[in-house]
Amino acid sequence: MTQTNTLEQLDFAQNNLEKHSVNIHKFGGSSLATPECLERVVSIICRHCQLNDIIVVSANGKTTDLLLSLQQLALSGEPLDTSLALLSEQQTALIYALLNAENAGRLAGEFEQDLNRLVAWLAEDPAVFESDILALGEIWSARLLSALLNERICASYYLDARDFLVIDNPRDCRVDNPVSKANLQNCRRGQKLAVITGFICKDHAGNSCTLGRNGSDYSATIFASLLSAKNVTLWTDVDGIYSADPRVVPSARKLHRLPNAVARELGRLGNPVLHKKTLQPLTGSIGGAASHLHVASSFDVQAAATEIGEFGQIARQELSVTHLNDLLLVTCEALQGDVLADIVAEFSPVYSDQKSGQLVILASQQKALTDALAVLGAQLTVTPVSLIAAVGYQVALRLDIYGRFKRALKNDRVLRFFNSEEQHSIIALLPQETTPELLNKVHHEIVKDARHIGLVVAGLGNIGQRFLELLPGQLSRIPALENVHLVGLVSSKKALIQPDGLEVNSALADFSAQATDYTNGELLDWLKHHPYDEMILVDITPSEAFSRLYGEFFDLGIHVIGANKWAASAGTDIYHELKNKAGKSGSLWLGNTTVGAGLPVNYALDDLLGSGDQITEISGVFSGTLSWLFEHYDAQKPFSVLLKEALAQGITEPDPREDLSGRDVQRKLLILARAAGFELSLEDINCQNLVPESLQELGTEAFLQQAAGLDAYFLQQYQQANEKNACIRYIARFSSQQGKVKAGVSLELLAVEHAFANLTPCDNIFQIKSHWYQDNPLIIRGPGAGRDVTAGGLHSDLVTACRQLVNKQHQVTLKGIN
């Protein structure tokens, strides 16, 4: 091969790059029904596909139904004109609405020729030509989309799957894998986007065949298997697989990830989106390729899709409820031994039992089964039945679920309970139809607690580590945290993200061993596609830069629990923008620990305000560090030595000058004033800085080395206060009288018996006056800094958030329904 060869000239079969990166995108009929739908599909392809991906299409809208009805009319000798006119009108309308004049003319000409062929087949023998007739829908759809892509995005070609896809046996649509694979490789063209017809194939004699109902989904997974595709996306009119049919069960929740085996069982037991055959090529006999299947909405591209593949423990906890009406319980003495084995192989019944000679089949299979058994001269009795099933990974081994399932059905007649062979379902066979009421009842009982919440912790220092130490105990004993999974740890430079969940007991050690460098962009990208019902990010960093990501977190619907005070005390515009974003996307933003660590001061203000009270004053000692220092300082030990002890105890900010400068208290006062309903910014709060100018500009290390530079000032303050039988305390004061707001934080001289002067070291005290608490103020007092109380406060916020999220109803988006 010379260096001048282009990619187009290379042998496709030898191009490993192409083989490894191919993805399949399949668009169903409803996604291709109108010009608007096709425009949407073009934009999806533009944003989500690569040149060597494969696009698979169904027929536009209801074209297959129309072709089928034409065939039926022809079979019964009825006139065809009206249906032919409708078909022609629909197709030409699509062509002329979407393509430029030249291409539209060309496609309309080709359509005209097809129409003539169709009329000839209908006249000659509509039964013999059934598959050729039905194949036209996919041909027109693929030809149109390919022409549209050529005009709008990139070079594209369309392929008739009958040119390469060969099946051994039209009855079970088993693919001749080696032949089809070799054919497909010969048909593909480099550097062009292929649009391939779904649903159709040929047999070894070259006759047209179809792949049966929902055959296009099956086509997509067959192509994935033939090309070892990485992903198959079924773009459809629903945005995923739900825990029950959401049109019947409004509280159904989306299943973000489903193990293959569970998806297969759902397909077998009547899930309206997944079909048994669809999954077969990905997991079963044909290729066994490790492709992942995604079910996504072409009408709501932003909505997270359901992904089906091999996952860890968390995806295995997903539960769902499915049902099938229109079933028949068949009893027949001949259903024994080899006869039963043959029938099972041919009909794949939902249930079979050799002892009782019973089978459960689809009502649509009745004629074929009766014919098969008639050959043996066997008598059979047939009773209409339905089934309802709880489906989940190894669910039949979970006694609690079994108990709940039976409890939900205790007032209903059940013929029998049984499990699937692989234990992924518990099934009840009912002698009556499964009603919507029953489905809702069983779903409520089975799926009630299963909203999965992902947890990412940013900031693994003093407080972050304590938070993580407490986490395993909290997860195991607090019911609201039952479905919370730690999935990410983030420090300033490294991150460890594990979508299947980190081991909580060894999370910090695993972080040290496995974390890798990350950028904020990568973190946001992962959060954009996380596979959880809800995601909570706990910000335990002191970083202003990290707090600037909140807006993007809220845009993504992510909930934030912050000990970091930067965002809550940001400039007025930024603060309001964040509040608006959080409100718009339904994100929770909790930050009780930003003031008073675990003390419920933010909650108290929020409650008073929400109950109709009006706050007039807030004052007190808001710094645990300054409280600790001034309660301990008696001029015996240098102030700087005490400061280092406070730092070691984890009560100061990472840089203790944040405390000594009053900035930390200033921020806290702002946060509380905002919580009390006032519009303020940091500049409105006077702040006395206790750090001498000479120490203000140093790095943290240098400051700590020169901290003795603080001692003279504090000794002098102490002595002056002592002379007056008073003491020094750093006090925050906010008041609003007749619309006039005053706010400041400063060192004050207080009488030794003053309520703010007699605190346990590290205590905060918050004195709140309001219309309801005028003469005798509301006081909240207790430790206001430190590892345990702050980590405890963060856990309190986590439980509060999870209680709200577990009960949150999710709106199901279904085209045409809402």
Ligand SMILES: NC(=O)C1=CN([C@@H]2O[C@H](COP(=O)(O)OP(=O)(O)OC[C@H]3O[C@@H](n4cnc5c(N)ncnc54)[C@H](O)[C@@H]3O)[C@@H](O)[C@H]2O)C=CC1
């Ligand atoms: N110490 C206390 O009693 C209380 C502290 N807080 C707040 O808790 C937060 C953490 O405090 P400490 O644990 O004492 O600090 P720390 O300095 O011990 O730990 C902070 C951690 O955050 C990480 N970090 C820094 N920038 C980051 C970034 N951009 N992205 C991700 N991680 C980053 C650092 O690597 C470090 O591991 C601070 O915002 C503090 O104001 C709130 C209430 C009480």
Ligand SMILES: N[C@@H](CC=O)C(=O)O
């Ligand atoms: N450094 C702070 C910690 C809590 O916010 C304090 O001392 O209060």
